[in-house]
Amino acid sequence: MNIFIYIAVMAGVTYLVRMIPFTLMRKKISSKFLRSFLHYIPYAVLSAMTIPAIFYSTGDMITAAAGTAAAVILAYFGLPLIVVALAASGMAFIVGFII
Amino acid sequence: MRLCFRRGLIHGIPIALGYFSVSFGFGIMAVRAGLTVIEAVCISMTNLTSAGQAAGVGVIAACGTYIEMAVTQLVINIRYSLMGLSLSQKLDSSFNTPHRLAVSFGITDEIFAVASAQPSKLTPRYMYGLILIAFIGWSGGTLLGAVAGNILPAPITDAMGIVLYGMFLAIIIPAAKKSRSVLFVIIIAAATSTILYYALPSLSGGFQVIISAVVAAAAAAVIFPVSEEGGEKS
Numbered sequence: 001m002n003i004f005i006y007i008a009v010m011a012g013v014t015y016l017v018r019m020i021p022f023t024l025m026r027k028k029i030s031s032k033f034l035r036s037f038l039h040y041i042p043y044a045v046l047s048a049m050t051i052p053a054i055f056y057s058t059g060d061m062i063t064a065a066a067g068t069a070a071a072v073i074l075a076y077f078g079l080p081l082i083v084v085a086l087a088a089s090g091m092a093f094i095v096g097f098i099i
Numbered sequence: 100m101r102l103c104f105r106r107g108l109i110h111g112i113p114i115a116l117g118y119f120s121v122s123f124g125f126g127i128m129a130v131r132a133g134l135t136v137i138e139a140v141c142i143s144m145t146n147l148t149s150a151g152q153a154a155g156v157g158v159i160a161a162c163g164t165y166i167e168m169a170v171t172q173l174v175i176n177i178r179y180s181l182m183g184l185s186l187s188q189k190l191d192s193s194f195n196t197p198h199r200l201a202v203s204f205g206i207t208d209e210i211f212a213v214a215s216a217q218p219s220k221l222t223p224r225y226m227y228g229l230i231l232i233a234f235i236g237w238s239g240g241t242l243l244g245a246v247a248g249n250i251l252p253a254p255i256t257d258a259m260g261i262v263l264y265g266m267f268l269a270i271i272i273p274a275a276k277k278s279r280s281v282l283f284v285i286i287i288a289a290a291t292s293t294i295l296y297y298a299l300p301s302l303s304g305g306f307q308v309i310i311s312a313v314v315a316a317a318a319a320a321v322i323f324p325v326s327e328e329g330g331e332k333s
Binding site: 005015 | 185
């Protein structure tokens with residue numbers, strides 16, 4: 001078992017799943033269902049990736065919940081991505097200090 | 100407002116910071132699993148994905164077969180096919196085949212999220228900016244994590260674990276505020292994902308996300324179909 005063959009297999013498969021649909025799909029999709037589906041998929045993927053994983057992201061549910069609350073409030077008021085992201089982390093850090 | 104290289108770089112800063120913290124952890128993990136620093140960095144530079152790499156190191160550490168490695172990567176990363184398909188509908192006319200071949204390397208959850216949140220068509224330059232800075236953050240974090248191990252105190256690395264999720268919330272919440280159908284999608288996806296997480300703990304994280312996202316997006320596509328150019332009828 002050669003480590004570089006492992007890495008080549010990993011990289012090759014990962015590249016192909018990304019490349020094939022992105023490169024070959026040239027047409028505008030005509031199906032209304034499929035177009036709607038693809039319109040909603042980004043939000044669906046992000047939501048499914050975030051919840052419930054965010055609550056386990058800091059190794060402590062209380063600090064994670066505090067960071068989540070900070071992010072939700074700031075995002076609701078439309079603050080920039082980086083502000084929301086760092087505030088979530090900052091809040092988790094501060095709450096981790098207090099408890 | 101044209102999406103240029105510089106805008107891509109700027110939009111990529113939160114991604115790079117988030118990646119730095121996550122890949123720092125990956126670097127630590129890979130070296131603990133017996134890989135060298137060069138091997139760990141080599142994996143990050145050629146794969147640019149978190150869950151797939153973590154699982155890949157697991158296969159290497161367990162001396163799994165190459166087939167097992169290929170199947171593991173396929174299952175965990177198949178979501179990128181869906182993302183690539185979605186992004187393919189949003190490309191500027193200057194996106195020729197070489198640009199597509201190059202940019203597809205950089206389709207990650209976060210790059211997809213930021214790119215699909217742009218109101219205008221995507222240009223190759225914008226995508227290169229976004230991918231370049233994310234790539235630097237990801238590879239650099241892996242290098243430092245693998246070399247330096249545990250120099251950062253645990254409370255800081257723990258708190259950094261939430262950065263990327265905070266960014267995801269910053270994308271979906273304002274969209275949900277504007278559109279009832281997006282709010283619907285987000286709630287259904289989160290609920291399905293939570294149910295799967297607790298009801299089927301043996302399901303891989305990749306499948307959990309794919310199933311939840313497909314269920315939520317399909318339900319919304321039926322209930323709130325989208326008209327010609329993005330606007331929803333509700």
